[in-house]
Amino acid sequence: MEMAEAFPNVMITGVDLCHPPIPNFPKNFHFEIHDVTKGQEYADEVFDVVHVRDIHAGMPDYLGMLVECVRVLRPGGYLLVKEIEWIPRLSDPEGNAEERFPAICAILRSFAEALNERNLDPWVGLNLESYVGNVPGLSEMAYSRHLVPMTPWSDDPILHYTGRMTQLAMAILGGTMRIMLMDHGESDPDGRYEAGIEELKDLTGEPVWFFGSVVARKAGELGDPEGWDSETTDAEQEQDADEDQ
Numbered sequence: 001m002e003m004a005e006a007f008p009n010v011m012i013t014g015v016d017l018c019h020p021p022i023p024n025f026p027k028n029f030h031f032e033i034h035d036v037t038k039g040q041e042y043a044d045e046v047f048d049v050v051h052v053r054d055i056h057a058g059m060p061d062y063l064g065m066l067v068e069c070v071r072v073l074r075p076g077g078y079l080l081v082k083e084i085e086w087i088p089r090l091s092d093p094e095g096n097a098e099e100r101f102p103a104i105c106a107i108l109r110s111f112a113e114a115l116n117e118r119n120l121d122p123w124v125g126l127n128l129e130s131y132v133g134n135v136p137g138l139s140e141m142a143y144s145r146h147l148v149p150m151t152p153w154s155d156d157p158i159l160h161y162t163g164r165m166t167q168l169a170m171a172i173l174g175g176t177m178r179i180m181l182m183d184h185g186e187s188d189p190d191g192r193y194e195a196g197i198e199e200l201k202d203l204t205g206e207p208v209w210f211f212g213s214v215v216a217r218k219a220g221e222l223g224d225p226e227g228w229d230s231e232t233t234d235a236e237q238e239q240d241a242d243e244d245q
């Protein structure tokens, strides 16, 4: 949605299992409900950019999902991927998050175990570089890792904002984990999760977690899309400019 607003001349297609809680989309945004574990419902080489963000907790075959993303990319197109590492840490690399925030660390460890039991890899974010590196047909790849505060402990405006947003997201995350945690053997997942949230209300200790990010390119040159006549369009643009003067 933010991208649709930031790039009004670009057509964006969003895909998820469920409809986002947004009544009106921008004109250049089209949304489709689709289970991407069944492959992408698109022809080969139709998108200039494919962006995958934080979906590994629902992907039994993450590599296969990425292969499908590359199939629908045009040659020279960009694959952008971001996934969370589920491990709480402290901003001080020497600090011990398990000691400082035992409840949130324990419940997230339990969640990672629950994912594992369902043959879902909880460590996609940690291993993102190798996941994307194993996708055939990519010619360039840049991996980076960035820190996100779990609470608004920082004076830096951007870190403060991301910490605030993460804290809000953490408040509802427990509900989405409940069934998996119960299947894993947690008798009181809500209570255990709430204990973790309580810990995070104390802003000292500076908890963070990391996200892995990859920007990769599909081999080949990004040509004009089919049916696109760049010469005509340039001429039309010049004519428009003349008429405007």
Ligand SMILES: C[S@@+](CC[C@H](N)C(=O)[O-])C[C@H]1O[C@@H](n2cnc3c(N)ncnc32)[C@H](O)[C@@H]1O
Residues within 6 Å of the ligand: 015, 016, 017, 018, 034, 035, 036, 037, 052, 053, 054, 055, 057, 058, 059
């Ligand atoms: C953490 S949310 C991230 C949402 C969005 N990608 C973002 O970054 O804001 C994970 C999303 O993955 C979606 N998801 C999980 N499994 C999926 C599947 N098999 N096909 C499509 N979407 C799926 C969920 O419905 C959920 O909205």
